[in-house]
Structures are given as C-alpha cells and as structure tokens.
Amino acid sequence: MNLRDFKLRLRLPILIILAIASISSVAVYAQQAIDEESTRLIREYTTSEKFLSPLVDHLPDSDEVPSPREVLGYVVGTPEKLTYYEDIIRYMKTLSDKSSAVELFPIGPTDEGRTLYIVVISDPQTINDLEHYKNLTAALADPRRTPEAEAQKIIAQAKPMYWITCNLHSSENGSAEMSMELAYRLAVSEEPLIKAIRQNCIVMLTPCAEPDGHDRYTDWYYRYTKGITDEEERFPGPPYWGKYVYHDNNRDGLQVSQLITRAFLQAFMEWHPQVWHDLHESIALLYVSTGTGPYYPTFDPIVMSEWQLLSHWEVEELTKMGMPGVWTHAFFTGWYPGYLSFLANTHNAIGRFYETFGNGGATTMERKLADRERGRLGATKQEWYRPLPPDDKVTWSIRNNINYQQTALLCVLKLVASQKDTFLYNFWKKGENAIEKGKSEPPYAWVIPADQRHPVETVNVINLLQKQGVEVHRLDKEFKLEEKSYPAGSFVIRMDQPYRVCAKTYLEVQKYPADAGRSYDDVGWTIGYLRGVETVRIDEPSILEAPMTLLKEELRATGTVVGGKARRYYAIPHQGTNNMMTARFLLPPLQVFAVEEEFQAGERVFPPGSWLIPADDKGEEQLSKLRIIARELGLTIYAINEEVEVNKHAMDLPRIAVYHTWSNTQDSGWVRYTFDAYKIPYTLISKDRLRLGGLKGDFDVIVFPSQGGYGDARRVVHGVDPEKGPMPYTRTEGFKFHGVIDSTEDMTGGMGLEGLLNLQRFVQEGGVLITLGSASTVPLSFGLVGNIGISREGRGGAQGEEALFVPGSIIKGEVVSDKSPITYGYQKGFPIFYRHSFLFSVPKKEERFIVVKYADTDDLCLSGLVKGAKAIKGKAAVVDYPVGNGRIVMFNFNPLHRFMTQGDFMLVFNILINYNHLGS
Numbered sequence: 001m002n003l004r005d006f007k008l009r010l011r012l013p014i015l016i017i018l019a020i021a022s023i024s025s026v027a028v029y030a031q032q033a034i035d036e037e038s039t040r041l042i043r044e045y046t047t048s049e050k051f052l053s054p055l056v057d058h059l060p061d062s063d064e065v066p067s068p069r070e071v072l073g074y075v076v077g078t079p080e081k082l083t084y085y086e087d088i089i090r091y092m093k094t095l096s097d098k099s100s101a102v103e104l105f106p107i108g109p110t111d112e113g114r115t116l117y118i119v120v121i122s123d124p125q126t127i128n129d130l131e132h133y134k135n136l137t138a139a140l141a142d143p144r145r146t147p148e149a150e151a152q153k154i155i156a157q158a159k160p161m162y163w164i165t166c167n168l169h170s171s172e173n174g175s176a177e178m179s180m181e182l183a184y185r186l187a188v189s190e191e192p193l194i195k196a197i198r199q200n201c202i203v204m205l206t207p208c209a210e211p212d213g214h215d216r217y218t219d220w221y222y223r224y225t226k227g228i229t230d231e232e233e234r235f236p237g238p239p240y241w242g243k244y245v246y247h248d249n250n251r252d253g254l255q256v257s258q259l260i261t262r263a264f265l266q267a268f269m270e271w272h273p274q275v276w277h278d279l280h281e282s283i284a285l286l287y288v289s290t291g292t293g294p295y296y297p298t299f300d301p302i303v304m305s306e307w308q309l310l311s312h313w314e315v316e317e318l319t320k321m322g323m324p325g326v327w328t329h330a331f332f333t334g335w336y337p338g339y340l341s342f343l344a345n346t347h348n349a350i351g352r353f354y355e356t357f358g359n360g361g362a363t364t365m366e367r368k369l370a371d372r373e374r375g376r377l378g379a380t381k382q383e384w385y386r387p388l389p390p391d392d393k394v395t396w397s398i399r400n401n402i403n404y405q406q407t408a409l410l411c412v413l414k415l416v417a418s419q420k421d422t423f424l425y426n427f428w429k430k431g432e433n434a435i436e437k438g439k440s441e442p443p444y445a446w447v448i449p450a451d452q453r454h455p456v457e458t459v460n461v462i463n464l465l466q467k468q469g470v471e472v473h474r475l476d477k478e479f480k481l482e483e484k485s486y487p488a489g490s491f492v493i494r495m496d497q498p499y500r501v502c503a504k505t506y507l508e509v510q511k512y513p514a515d516a517g518r519s520y521d522d523v524g525w526t527i528g529y530l531r532g533v534e535t536v537r538i539d540e541p542s543i544l545e546a547p548m549t550l551l552k553e554e555l556r557a558t559g560t561v562v563g564g565k566a567r568r569y570y571a572i573p574h575q576g577t578n579n580m581m582t583a584r585f586l587l588p589p590l591q592v593f594a595v596e597e598e599f600q601a602g603e604r605v606f607p608p609g610s611w612l613i614p615a616d617d618k619g620e621e622q623l624s625k626l627r628i629i630a631r632e633l634g635l636t637i638y639a640i641n642e643e644v645e646v647n648k649h650a651m652d653l654p655r656i657a658v659y660h661t662w663s664n665t666q667d668s669g670w671v672r673y674t675f676d677a678y679k680i681p682y683t684l685i686s687k688d689r690l691r692l693g694g695l696k697g698d699f700d701v702i703v704f705p706s707q708g709g710y711g712d713a714r715r716v717v718h719g720v721d722p723e724k725g726p727m728p729y730t731r732t733e734g735f736k737f738h739g740v741i742d743s744t745e746d747m748t749g750g751m752g753l754e755g756l757l758n759l760q761r762f763v764q765e766g767g768v769l770i771t772l773g774s775a776s777t778v779p780l781s782f783g784l785v786g787n788i789g790i791s792r793e794g795r796g797g798a799q800g801e802e803a804l805f806v807p808g809s810i811i812k813g814e815v816v817s818d819k820s821p822i823t824y825g826y827q828k829g830f831p832i833f834y835r836h837s838f839l840f841s842v843p844k845k846e847e848r849f850i851v852v853k854y855a856d857t858d859d860l861c862l863s864g865l866v867k868g869a870k871a872i873k874g875k876a877a878v879v880d881y882p883v884g885n886g887r888i889v890m891f892n893f894n895p896l897h898r899f900m901t902q903g904d905f906m907l908v909f910n911i912l913i914n915y916n917h918l919g920s
C-alpha cells in the first residue's frame with residue numbers, strides 16, 4: 001500500500017480498518033468489542049492522524065478488565081492530565097487483580113518510601129509459572145552449567161523477557177501514562193499481534209522508575225507549567241527529582257549507589273531479561289538508540305549488531321505506517337556504560353532506549369523542530385538514518401508522544417515474539433563468548449592483592465563487583481608471576497566467567513579514540529584508579545590454574561585495636577581511608593589530635609595527618625568504644641604507651657553547611673549523598689540563608705558544590721530569573737510533594753551581590769569556603785581571591801590539535817605541599833578525575849597557595865583521553881587561598897563526582913576536619 005492509501009484508511013471506521021489490516025483475523029476482531037469512548041478520545045487528543053498508528057488508534061473493550069479510563073476517569077494522554085504515582089499503581093493493581101495475564105512484583109523501596117514495581121504481562125499459563133521461566137533464563141545466563149545442546153532444549157521452552165522502564169527522568173513523564181494503556185492493551189487485546197506477544201514473550205514493565213521525582217514533577221506541572229502553551233516560555237521543572245540525584249539517576253550504573261539503581265540491578269539479576277528498554281523524552285520525534293560510536297569495545301559484538309537490528313526495524317515499521325520523524329544513529333555515542341539500562345549490555349542482554357518528544361507535561365503546544373539541532377544535525381532533514389523527517393513545526397500533544405512510544409514498543413515486541421529463539425540464543429551465546437574469550441585471550445584475570453593501602457575501599461570494590469554478579473575468587477596459596485608474587489588471600493577476578501564484560505569494564509584502562517570527537521558522557525572510569533585500589537591485569541593464562549576459592553558472600557572490612565589498652569595514646573595512621581570521617585564524628589567526647597609531621601612508634605611509621613587520641617582515665621570504657629569504631633569502620637588503631645614528641649593540632653569539630661542553588665541541584669545532591677554515606681553532619685542552605693548574613697555565627701565550613709559544566713559565575717550568583725518570581729517551593733495542601741529536601745518562598749534570584757558579600761565576610765571572619773569544580777568560578781570571577789583568575793586555555797570550544805579536550809578522564813595529580821592538611825593521607829602522585837573545566841591562572845607570587853597540581857608531563861592520561869595536555873600539565877588543581885582570618889579552597893575539578901571518585905574524597909574531608917589549621 002502507498003502512504004496516501006494508508007492515511008485514507010485511517011479515516012474509515014475502526015472495525016473496517018482492522019478487517020483490512022488483517023483479513024485472516026476478521027472473525028476474531030469482530031468478536032472483540034471496541035471501547036468506543038476511549039477510542040474517540042485517543043483520536044481527538046492526537047493532533048494529526050500521521051501521529052497515530054493502526055496499533056493504538058483504538059482501545060479494545062473487556063467485560064472483566066477495566067481500562068485506565070474506567071479506573072482513572074480519563075483516557076491516557078488526556079491534555080493537562082498527569083497521574084500521580086499512587087494512582088498509576090492503583091490502576092496496575094486493579095489490572096493484575098482482574099486479569100490473569102498480569103502480575104505485579106514489588107522490587108524495592110525508594111528513598112521516600114514508595115515501592116518500585118515490575119508489572120509482568122504474558123499469557124495466563126506463563127504468568128502461573130513464572131518461577132519456571134525465571135529458572136530457564138537463569139540457566140541460559142550461565143553457559144558453564146548449560147552447554148549448547150542443553151541451551152537449545154531450554155530455548156525451545158523459554159520465553160524472552162523484555163523489560164520496559166518508564167519515566168526514569170521526572171520531566172519525561174509521557175511514558176508513565178503510556179504504561180497503563182500498554183499494560184491494558186497487552187493484557188486484553190485479542191488481536192493476533194498482541195496474542196503472539198503474550199504467547200511468545202514475557203513483558204516486564206516498570207511504570208515509573210523514579211516515583212519520588214514523578215510526584216514532585218506532577219505537583220510542579222499543576223502548580224506552575226500547566227497553563228504554558230508557548231514553547232519559548234517553558235522553564236525547567238522542580239529543583240529536585242529523587243532525594244539526591246536529578247538527571248544523574250541515569251549515570252549510576254557503575255556506582256550502584258542509589259536505592260533505585262540497587263533495586264533495578266537486583267531485579268535484573270533475579271529475572272535475567274534479554275532486553276532492557278529505558279524510555280526517555282527529549283528530541284523529535286522518536287530517536288531509537290544505536291549511537292554514532294565509538295562503542296565501548298568491550299561490549300560483545302553481538303549486542304552492537306542487535307542494537308542496529310532492533311532500531312532499524314522500528315524505524316522501518318513506523319515509517320511504513322506513515323509516522324514521521326523516526327530515526328536512529330546520529331545522537332549519543334555508546335561508550336560510557338553507566339546508564340541504567342546499560343546494566344543489560346554488561347550482562348549479555350540488550351540495553352537500549354528511546355528518546356521521544358515530550359512537552360515536559362501534558363499541555364499541547366506548537367513546537368518548532370527545524371532549529372532543534374544537536375551538533376550539526378537537524379531534526380527535519382532526510383538522512384539515511386531518518387527516512388521520513390517531520391515538518392518544521394508540529395502541534396504536539398502528550399497523546400502524540402504516547403502513540404509513538406506505544407506503537408514502537410508494540411513493533412519491537414512483535415519482532416522479539418516472532419524471533420524469540422534468536423534473542424534467547426544470543427543471550428546464551430554472549431555468555432559463552434565471554435567465557436571463551438576469558439580462556440583464550442589476555443587479560444585472563446585481574447588480581448587485587450590482599451595487602452592494600454586502602455583495605456576498606458578494596459572491600460567496597462569487591463562487594464560492588466559481586467553485586468554486579470561478577471564472581472570473585474581468593475587465592476588459596478601464593479601465586480608467582482615473573483618477579484612479582486601475590487600472597488594467599490589475594491582476590492582474583494577471572495575473565496572466563498559469564499559477566500566478563502562487566503568485570504573487564506570496571507577494571508581495565510579506557511582508551512577513548514583521540515579522533516572520535518565529543519563524547520556523550522565520561523570516557524574513563526577505571527575503578528582501581530578512582531578508588532585508590534591496586535589492581536593488576538594478568539596476561540598470563542596460568543593464573544586460571546592457580547588454586548583459588550570462590551567468595552560466597554559479601555566481605556566486611558575488619559579493623560581492630562592493636563596492643564590493647566594504651567597508657568598514652570591511641571593512634572590511627574592516616575592513609576586516606578574515607579571511613580575516618582565517620583569515625584571523627586563518632587569519637588566525641590574523646591579529643592582527637594592530628595600530627596603535623598611523620599612520627600615513629602615502635603616499628604610503625606605514622607604519616608602526617610595521623611590521629612592521636614589521648615588515653616583517658618576510664619581505660620576499659622574508652623578501649624571498648626574504640627574497638628567498636630575500629631571493627632565497624634575497618635580501621636586499625638594502635639595503642640601507644642610512650643609520649644610522642646611531634647607537632648600536632650587539636651581537630652575541632654566543624655559546623656558544616658552545604659550550599660545549593662535553585663537552578664542546579666545535581667552536584668549538591670551528590671555532595672549530600674556522599675556526606676550522608678559517611679555520616680557527616682551538615683546543614684543544607686540556599687540563597688535565603690546567604691542573604692541573611694551572620695554566617696560565621698552558625699558555620700565553620702561552607703561547601704559550594706559544582707554547578708555543572710564550565711560554570712557561569714554571574715548566572716550562579718544571580719540565580720533563576722526574578723521576572724518569574726515569586727516562585728514558592730513549599731509544601732502546601734495542594735502540593736504535598738514540594739518543600740522537601742529544602743524549601744523556599746521564592747526560588748528566583750540567586751545569592752546576589754549581597755549574599756556574595758556575606759560569603760566574603762564569613763571567610764574574613766575565619767570561615768572556610770570550599771568551592772568544587774565550576775563553583776570555583778564564583779570567587780575567581782568576583783575577585784575574592786586576589787590576583788588568581790581563570791585561564792582562557794581551559795575554556796571549551798577551542799579547536800585544533802593543541803586545544804585541551806578531557807571529556808571525563810582520570811589524569812595524574814600531584815601533591816605540591818605535603819605540609820598542607822588537605823593532602824594528608826595522599827602519596828606524592830595520585831589519580832584525579834577531571835572533566836572539561838576552567839583552568840586556574842596563578843601569578844608567580846601566589847603559586848605558594850597551590851596545594852595540588854596536575855603532573856607536569858605530556859603523558860598525563862591514566863584512563864580515558866587527554867588531548868592538548870600542554871594546556872593543563874603542571875597547572876594548579878587545588879588552591880588554598882587565605883582571605884582575612886579564613887580561607888577559600890578552590891578545586892577546578894569535582895572531587896565528589898557522582899560518588900565515583902572515592903580516591904579524591906579525602907581532599908575535601910581533610911579540609912572539614914582540619915578547617916582551622918589550613919595553610920602550610
């Protein structure tokens with residue numbers, strides 16, 4: 001049929017259309033009634049028939065199972081209607097109660113106590129026997145216990161599981177609405193396509209992947225943006241999505257730090273789905289992920305071609321239906337593996353996503369597409385990867401968005417249902433490839449030696465790998481390789497295991513191609529460097545023969561008090577163990593001193609920054625408290641019986657504030673998460689508190705988190721445009737999900753010059769201001785730090801061979817001043833995570849304030865990519881500048897980046913606990 005015929009057909013009455021669409025099933029269709037009212041409304045809310053497809057232009061009726069409209073009172077995709085999470089789940093529960101094709105599984109809590117779910121849809125017999133099907137995919141996940149012949153038998157009975165996660169990003173909420181209609185349609189429709197999906201697949205659907213943010217956003221929509229119909233007038237959503245992280249909830253797949261990520265990973269490991277499909281909304285009209293490359297080379301080649309197969313199928317199917325603007329390829333790279341659904345790509349499944357076109361709510365508006373460029377690519381140009389481009393201007397509704405998502409999902413499910421054995425086999429085959437590669441090509445393993453400078457972080461790394469399903473062994477006896485030997489008890493991560501890709505991705509050094517151009521996200525993440533843990537790549541196959549035992553459970557870091565009850569001091573050597581922070585806030589009322597130089601007690605050398613806790617007259621009580629602290633936090637504490645002759649200072653407990661702006665809460669969220677993880681007490685403050693002044697009365701240290709990108713000091717200081725104000729973010733009767741994390745009567749306007757002067761006064765009176773990453777542009781641009789300024793060389797956009805280009809890499813840092821408490825616990829050279837940032841310009845006579853610099857070498861990159869090293873090598877990384885009685889400590893990188901950079905955390909922690917003894 002040609003396109004014109006197809007569109008004409010859309011105008012015909014629904015039953016006739018369906019009959020034409022598939023002659024062979026007329027009888028079946030005729031039997032199933034159509035929900036006339038929902039069908040009428042779906043068509044009404046779609047702004048043009050080309051944004052509708054025969055798959056979703058009607059809704060089947062069911063006597064037993066209520067449609068979303070019957071439960072909610074409106075059809076999915078009704079203009080100006082968003083559904084709160086409670087109601088979405090109420091609908092899903094009703095559906096599962098009434099339909100034998102649907103079952104609901106809770107998979108974990110959110111930070112604010114909501115429950116995450118997977119809605120499973122398949123034919124009733126399959127739903128009755130899900131445990132059996134889970135066992136089948138689990139068997140396919142491990143080819144060592146399921147050789148090929150066995151796998152073929154299992155594949156014949158198994159059904160591919162296709163997991164769709166919706167609305168991870170709170171402003172991208174069309175998919176949460178869509179999920180209800182899709183679930184209903186999949187459960188009740190008797191159309192052959194849907195029956196085939198039910199029969200051959202197990203559809204897993206998470207209606208909302210970040211429910212806390214969903215409700216906050218829904219409140220925001222009703223409070224502020226519902227009435228906005230001009231796309232130029234649109235403004236960003238609420239200041240917070242999840243409790244801690246905003247958009248970065250899709251950048252937690254490597255750290256697995258957030259509750260929702262943990263729940264998803266656990267569910268993934270329990271079900272072993274073959275596809276994980278995450279729904280996003282940003283660009284027009286439907287982008288299907290493949291990416292431009294470079295793909296991360298460790299991913300199995302099969303998955304790289306599966307991405308193509310699936311996406312080209314969707315492009316073709318929707319194009320065939322006359323739906324414009326469906327494309328792939330020219331957006332996104334496919335290198336960074338930390339996106340949520342990319343957990344599938346590191347575990348032999350397929351991780352993919354859509355970007356459909358959302359309005360950030362349910363208001364219909366005219367959207368201009370022609371100038372919506374990403375890089376050099378227009379959304380309306382015909383290209384090989386976009387065969388049917390959309391018009392320059394569209395009137396766009398949430399219903400259109402839902403039609404695209406739902407149609408495309410039904411198409412891809414159709415493909416998976418019809419090729420079920422292929423997808424199951426590929427899943428098994430990728431596991432087998434992993435094992436075979438691990439046996440036949442280097443690296444054969446990584447060894448993590450037992451004796452580490454950072455034993456607690458070593459345990460964290462081992463536990464993280466295990467959480468990812470990676471098997472970790474311990475050497476039964478010493479393993480020798482050339483000159484080196486690894487003692488019994490050292491950890492071995494063998495590469496001949498099913499999740500080799502996952503293990504290798506964490507452990508290896510990344511080499512982002514220098515000619516690849518911009519990347520979509522970080523390009524280097526080698527875990528040994530980031531966390532200060534020694535890992536050794538073993539290219540010698542004999543490691544696989546070494547006697548070793550599989551670890552069966554989570555490890556615990558163990559600590560102890562060596563030497564029993566002390567007569568004079570208890571000493572904790574400072575080697576940069578982050579858990580010392582937790583200890584510091586648990587120790588009061590005990591006094592703690594930091595030594596300012598190295599000292600020796602018996603055989604042991606204690607480096608600068610080590611702690612001395614005077615033994616008190618209560619003896620046993622103090623010892624037992626220290627024993628608990630040592631055990632719980634994995635610290636080793638030494639009893640010292642003689643006086644120690646060494647310069648030292650008392651470490652006073654700081655009163656800490658974390659500042660956040662209302663325009664960028666992403667990195668302040670990670671700072672809060674980091675502080676909470678180590679139980680560091682702080683007060684969260686915003687512009688209102690800065691403007692009030694008198695800061696030194698309440699705080700000793702103010703942490704000013706990175707504001708993203710290169711920073712724009714003026715924008716950071718002046719904040720959200722006051723013309724939009726006043727804009728309360730408060731909890732009210734009508735908006736009960738606002739006013740949490742922080743609240744204000746008016747989000748607009750920043751700290752202003754008034755707040756900035758108060759910050760300056762705070763420092764002059766003896767306070768310490770810590771500015772991280774781009775937040776450092778504020779003191780630099782407003783002249784709070786003498787003649788230290790911003791170098792133009794570090795700015796982005798510079799072209800040519802020599803231009804600095806570091807798209808999120810691990811580079812060599814170096815301690816300049818070992819007298820500064822900021823570098824306590826660090827060795828001379830250590831890794832720093834650096835991503836596109838400004839560079840300091842430090843006049844010669846101010847160079848004495850540089851505490852940390854980048855190594856003065858062209859060979860600066862440890863992992864990722866550094867281009868134009870000349871611009872950054874030998875330059876300042878941390879500057880500790882005296883202002884009046886206080887200090888401003890500026891970082892030009894973000895040492896608290898996404899809870900990934902544990903090796904850099906202590907640079908900040910040291911400032912907190914030595915705040916009134918900085919300088920050197």
Ligand SMILES: [Zn+2]
Nearest residue numbers: 169172280281
């Ligand atoms: Zn998104």
